[in-house]
Each structure stands twice: as C-alpha cells, then as structure tokens.
Amino acid sequence: MPPRHRAETNRLADLTLVHPRRCGSGSADSQGTEETTVVFGISIDSIVAVLSLAIPAIAFAWEFVVVRRKRLGYRVQMDTLATDTAHAPGADVLARMHKNGRELQEPSFVLLRIENAGRKEIVESDYLAAEDDKTGIRVTFRQRQVVGMAVTELSQPELRDFFITHNAKGEPIETEGFGSGEEDGAGVIRLPKVKLNRKAHYKVLAVLERKTGRPGSEFPDPEFRADVSGRHDRWLGRFRSPSQLKLAATESHPFASKPALLLIGLLTAAVVIQSSVTLFFRPVPPPLDCVGGTLYLHGSTAFGPAVRRAAETYVSLCQGKGARIPIDDGTFLGSTPGLSALERAGKQAKLPGTTGLGDHIAFTDGPAEGSHPQVLSRPVAYSxxxxxxxxxxxxxxxxxxxxxxxxxxxxxxxxxxxxxxxxxxxxxxxxxxxxxxxxxxxxxxxxxxxxxxxxxxxxxxxxxxxxxxxxxxxxxxxxxxxxxxxxxxxxxxxxxxxxxxxxxxxxxxxxxxxxxxxxxxxxxxxxxQTEFAYTFGELPAGSIGAAFLQYLTDQGGKNILRRFGNRPCSETEYPLVCEPRDRFPG
Missing domain, CATH: 3.40.190.10 (Periplasmic binding protein-like II)
Known part of the structure; x- marks a missing residue:
C-alpha cells in the first residue's frame, strides 16, 4: 500500500480575529481614500516611481498592521495510517491497536499544531461563541472517529491549565470545551478557548480509526472550523457564513522562508534603486539657471524645428519660474525676415545707453548679409x-x-x-x-x-x-x-x-x-551651413534670452540639436568659427 503521509502539509491561509473592543465606527473594515494632488508638469515616470514605493508600503501596512493583529492558525504536521509503517520487527503492533478489547479498523495518527501567527495576543473573547460554550475550535474528521488524544508540546507550561483541571477528589479531568465526540457521523476534536501570546502554540496528538468509506481509501483532510468575533463577514464572509468559518493553515514560517525573505529583500532594493533613479536623476539636466519672463524667437525656417523643441523643453523645465516662449506659424519666417524683426524690436524698445535687448533672439542660416551695426552674432551649430x-x-x-x-x-x-x-x-x-x-x-x-x-x-x-x-x-x-x-x-x-x-x-x-x-x-x-544666433546688443545678464541661449549651446539643448542632425559648435575644433574639421588644413 503506498504511503499516505501528509506531514507538514503547509496549506496557506489565515484567520483574522478582531477583538470586539476594537470594532465600531473606526474599525478596520472602514477603508478611507487618500486624495493625491498631481501638480501639472510631473512626468509619468515620477508618478510610476512614487506608486512603486507607495503600493508595497501600503501592502506591508495592511498585512502586518491590519491583517496580522489577530491571527489564529493551524498546521497538520502528521496525518498517517498506522498500516503505512515500514515492515520492521515489531512494527505490526501499531496496526493492531485495541480499544476495550476490539482491534481498531485502519487506525491513523494525527498531529495538529495550533498557534498564534499574529502580532497581538489572543484571548477568550476573541472566539465567537456563547459565554457558556467553552469550545473555541472544532476539528472534523470525515469517515473517521476519534479513539483518543493528548495535548503535547505546550509553548509555555501555563497553557496546560486550559486543557486539564481537577475534580473534587483531586483527580485530573478534561476542562470544559476540550474533548472529542461526533457530529453528523464524523469524528470531532473540540479545543478550548486558549489564551495565546504572540508566537505561542500547542500540539494535539490523536488516534483515530476508520468508520465509513471504502477500506484502504484515503481519508479526507481534517476540517478546521472556528467561530470568531468582529465584523469579519465583510472580508471573509464570502467564503463561509459569518458564524462558521473554516480555520485555515499556516506555514512553519508564518511570514516567509529564508530564501523568500532574501528574494523579497533583493526585490525591494531593486524597486528602491529604480524609483530613486527615476525621481532624482533625470536624463535631460535642467538649465543651471532658470530665468522667467517671455522670450520671442525669429528667423530660419530650416533651423526652426530644432529651436522650437529646445524652447518647449526649456519652458517645461523652467515653468516654475514663469518662463514663456510663444511659438506659432509666424515665429520662423526665414533668416532675413527674422533679423529684420529683431532689429525692429530693438529700435522700438528704446533701450538706454548700451543696454541690450534680453527678450528677442533671431536665428539665421549662415552669417547675415548686409550691414547690421546694432546686432551681434554667435555661432550655435552647423547643419x-x-x-x-x-x-x-x-x-x-x-x-x-x-x-x-x-x-x-x-x-x-x-x-x-x-x-x-x-x-x-x-x-x-x-x-x-x-x-x-x-x-x-x-x-x-x-x-x-x-x-x-x-x-x-x-x-x-x-x-x-x-x-x-x-x-x-x-x-x-x-x-x-x-x-x-x-x-x-x-x-x-x-x-x-x-x-x-x-x-x-x-x-x-x-x-x-x-x-x-x-x-x-x-x-x-x-x-x-553654420547656424547663428543674433541678438540686439549684448544680452543682459539674468535675462531669459541669455538663459535660453546658454541652455541651447552649453546645457541640455545640445542634445536636442544633435537629435535634429546638427553639430553643436562647442563640439567643433574651433567653436567660434564652427565649421567641420576638414575645413582647417593640418
């Protein structure tokens, strides 16, 4: 006959017991919602990074702060037939056990472990039952009846008093709520409402025999049932009626095994590193000095797409400073029209002395033709x-x-x-x-x-x-x-x-x-051709024009110029001339 050992079955599940004094309007089943304000301009990567940190934290809090406050679990550490023993000398004695002179039919041994797998102690009032009902847990064995049982391996000696008391003659007897019997033709072990401190446990060893079913067939798994107090019906009632919940099994490690803990630690570290990189290390560095105000651009239609993208990025990075660079169909009308618009704006501004215009820049393909005594040029890239x-x-x-x-x-x-x-x-x-x-x-x-x-x-x-x-x-x-x-x-x-x-x-x-x-x-x-930026006089220090031109030529704007097929002047051999290397012999 093949072995039927079911040692350390480790079928996972949990039973949460809620103390009546913790219930009410502020009980754990009342779930609030947290409002999140999303500020305009935050990237989706940042939102994902925040969620990747928040969700595990919430899950951890739910598991260890809410769910595991009161958790009573069990483990079936052994459930085996006596006839499954190896045929060593003397082994047959286990299969020939008797009760009152009668040989047991297919006797079996069951070792149960009952434990507090939560963070809080479990007391008598955590078991939902009438005050005169001293039983807290019932274990049903279909097709079997209980022949005898004993409580073993108490995590602390004081637990013994929940199972054994003494009569008037001083003889030890079982306490109320502890014992065995039958319900609906099945054997039942009744366990009392035992107080259990955190991590406390006890074990029950029982001998059973077959009552019904085909001889030699495998027995159904033991069924654990407990009545619990609190408003558990919202969370667990979908599986059983509120007064008859099936007690579920816990592992030998109530949280996780050591390999699982190592994996969780590595996964957590990876999430933290990825989220931190996303939040604090951006691929496009912001300008060193963001300046607010409004900047008007003019000039080359050919160079316009690259400048437009750089302007949009600068505004996005510096929106906190109130930066604006309006661009429409009339912004880039050509090199010569753009230069004319710059000179016109400079004259209309009526600037005092040698002060330059800080809110207008024109871009031209190559150096400007003709005489333009009040404008100054700076090469930006060649295209x-x-x-x-x-x-x-x-x-x-x-x-x-x-x-x-x-x-x-x-x-x-x-x-x-x-x-x-x-x-x-x-x-x-x-x-x-x-x-x-x-x-x-x-x-x-x-x-x-x-x-x-x-x-x-x-x-x-x-x-x-x-x-x-x-x-x-x-x-x-x-x-x-x-x-x-x-x-x-x-x-x-x-x-x-x-x-x-x-x-x-x-x-x-x-x-x-x-x-x-x-x-x-x-x-x-x-x-x-080399692309030039023209300004009306020297750009004033601290102006948005100076800040944007700095961004375009020496900061993140260079990456945008490259993406549009331009070579930034700062990457050429002679930046002030800004021409390809082969234009300079030797």
Whole structure:
C-alpha cells in the first residue's frame, strides 16, 4: 500500500480575529481614500516611481498592521495510517491497536499544531461563541472517529491549565470545551478557548480509526472550523457564513522562508534603486539657471524645428519660474525676415545707453548679409542641407557639375541625367533665405568661389507650374517640401532633418555623398551651413534670452540639436568659427 503521509502539509491561509473592543465606527473594515494632488508638469515616470514605493508600503501596512493583529492558525504536521509503517520487527503492533478489547479498523495518527501567527495576543473573547460554550475550535474528521488524544508540546507550561483541571477528589479531568465526540457521523476534536501570546502554540496528538468509506481509501483532510468575533463577514464572509468559518493553515514560517525573505529583500532594493533613479536623476539636466519672463524667437525656417523643441523643453523645465516662449506659424519666417524683426524690436524698445535687448533672439542660416551695426552674432551649430526632388524624376544622385548645369538651365529634363523624361521645375526659397544663400555659395559657386545663381521665378504661384519648365518661390521650408512632393519633376532644397517623413520627396546625394554630419566631416559633402544666433546688443545678464541661449549651446539643448542632425559648435575644433574639421588644413 503506498504511503499516505501528509506531514507538514503547509496549506496557506489565515484567520483574522478582531477583538470586539476594537470594532465600531473606526474599525478596520472602514477603508478611507487618500486624495493625491498631481501638480501639472510631473512626468509619468515620477508618478510610476512614487506608486512603486507607495503600493508595497501600503501592502506591508495592511498585512502586518491590519491583517496580522489577530491571527489564529493551524498546521497538520502528521496525518498517517498506522498500516503505512515500514515492515520492521515489531512494527505490526501499531496496526493492531485495541480499544476495550476490539482491534481498531485502519487506525491513523494525527498531529495538529495550533498557534498564534499574529502580532497581538489572543484571548477568550476573541472566539465567537456563547459565554457558556467553552469550545473555541472544532476539528472534523470525515469517515473517521476519534479513539483518543493528548495535548503535547505546550509553548509555555501555563497553557496546560486550559486543557486539564481537577475534580473534587483531586483527580485530573478534561476542562470544559476540550474533548472529542461526533457530529453528523464524523469524528470531532473540540479545543478550548486558549489564551495565546504572540508566537505561542500547542500540539494535539490523536488516534483515530476508520468508520465509513471504502477500506484502504484515503481519508479526507481534517476540517478546521472556528467561530470568531468582529465584523469579519465583510472580508471573509464570502467564503463561509459569518458564524462558521473554516480555520485555515499556516506555514512553519508564518511570514516567509529564508530564501523568500532574501528574494523579497533583493526585490525591494531593486524597486528602491529604480524609483530613486527615476525621481532624482533625470536624463535631460535642467538649465543651471532658470530665468522667467517671455522670450520671442525669429528667423530660419530650416533651423526652426530644432529651436522650437529646445524652447518647449526649456519652458517645461523652467515653468516654475514663469518662463514663456510663444511659438506659432509666424515665429520662423526665414533668416532675413527674422533679423529684420529683431532689429525692429530693438529700435522700438528704446533701450538706454548700451543696454541690450534680453527678450528677442533671431536665428539665421549662415552669417547675415548686409550691414547690421546694432546686432551681434554667435555661432550655435552647423547643419546639413540637401537637394530634394520629386520621386517621379527617378533620380537619387547627381554630380556637383550636373547640379550646376541644371541650375544654369543647361540641363532641362531629368532624362538628360539618367532620370525619367520629365521637365525640370524649380521650387526655391525667397531671396534672403539662409538655405538659398548656402546653396548659391557652397554648391553653385564656380571654381573661383563666386556665388552661383538660381533661376528667377517664372510664375507667382507654384500651382501654375505644369508640364513645361519653370520656377517658383515659397516662404518656408515646409511649403517647399510640400510643393516638391506635389509637382512632377520638381527640384528644391531644405535642411536635411526636415525631409524625414516627407512623402513623395527624395533626398539627393551629391557625388554619392550623403547629406549627413559624417558626409560633411569625413566625405566632403558640400551643402551645409553654420547656424547663428543674433541678438540686439549684448544680452543682459539674468535675462531669459541669455538663459535660453546658454541652455541651447552649453546645457541640455545640445542634445536636442544633435537629435535634429546638427553639430553643436562647442563640439567643433574651433567653436567660434564652427565649421567641420576638414575645413582647417593640418
């Protein structure tokens, strides 16, 4: 017969006993809600980090402060048939036990451990029962009857008095509430309302025999039942009626085993470290000196997307100082219009003496043309530009000589350079555009360095360009890209990073060199330009203009410039000149 040992079954569950004096309007079943105020601007990472710390703390408090105040548990440390013994000499005596001369039928041994697994002591009033009912716990054994039992291993000698008393003759007898019997045809052990200090326990050893069921079949597990006081029906009543709750088992380690404790400790350390990093170490460092106020930006449409993102980040970081940088469709209108707007604002401010304007900055593609005696420049980064062509032209690479001949209108059809038989149409920027200036100076210039020319507009609306050759001009980079995508055979130019995601537009290589920073610095790609920041006089110390320019050039704004395909001047060999390394021989 296979062994039926069920030693150390360790089926986990808990029974919470609530002292009547702790109940009432302020009892533990009344759960409050905690209001959390979320300040605008806090990142989702910070919220998650706070929750990752708060939730374990709340769970810990619930488990150890609320649930484990009063917890009574049991363990079935042994439940085995006497016939399961090994066939050593003398072992049969266990299987041949008698009661009143009658041999027991399939005798079995059960060892129970009852313990206080909570944080508080357990007293008689914690057991829900009538005052004249001295039984606190009932253990039912289906298909078996109790032959005899004894209380063993008391955690403290004083517990003995809850089980054994003496009659008038001085003879020891069982106390009220302690004993065995039958209920509904099943054997029952009744245990008294024992006071148990924290971690206190006692054990009960019982001998039972089969009463019903098929001989040799396995017995059902013992059923523990206890009536408990307090408003437990809200939490545990869903499993049993309020007056008949099944007492559940505890492990030999009421909290956790040593390996589990080690794992919990490592997990807690990981959560604390991750949350601390998220809360206190941000990937983008804030400006060293946040300054409030309103800053107005102007200038290059090509450089505008990078500056816009940097401005949004600065405002987010410095909103506590009241920083504002309003940006709309009229902010970046081109290098020359932006410079004009800066000079106009400076004159209208009527600044005294040599005081500079601290709330306006203009950005230009390359140095400003003409005379501007009251504005000062500072190089910020250099950028890669690219020629763009409508995809129906079937062209992806042109030589520098071919580009010059196309803009000189010596080549008028894409088929002449290996493309589709479609006439070439020019979509350009208005005069004063820095992107256009970079094109005529760096790409179309002749061998002597004289700037080239772009075809003058033949129509005042790009929509009028049809199947014939022609040219038109637009005011912004985004409009140029849109028109190149719409007009078959159109050719234009743009900052390289602005082309990403533009539909029906192809970035042209020049002599197989790509429009990237590596193409400029290592391959001699010719179409690039230095981006300048212009101010009206020296920016006053402590102005929002000075703070933002510092952020853009020397702090977190540099990361944004890189993401938009620019090389910050501070990373070049000669920051005040801000040109690629190969421009300086030796």
């Amino acid at each position: 890669a530009y690219t020629l763009v062509v409508n995809k129906k032209a079937k062209v992806r690479n042109l030589s520098l000589a071919q580009i010059r001949e196309i803009y000189a209108q010596k080549i008028t059809d894409w088929s002449e350079v290996g493309g589709a038989p479609i006439p070439i149409k020019f979509v350009g920027r208005n005069r004063g555009s820095g992107t256009r200036t970079a094109l005529v100076r760096r790409v179309l210039a002749d061998a002597n360095g004289r700037p080239g020319e772009v075809p003058p507009p033949t129509v005042n609306d790009c929509a009028k360009l049809t199947s014939e050759n022609g040219s038109c001009e637009v005011e912004s980079t985004q409009t140029l890209l849109q028109k190149v995508a719409e007009i078959d055979g159109a050719l234009g130019y743009s900052e390289a990073s602005s082309v990403s995601g533009a539909p029906d537009v192809v970035r042209l290589r020049i002599d197989q060199k790509q429009a990237t920073l590596d193409g400029i610095e290592k391959g001699g790609y010719p179409y690039w």
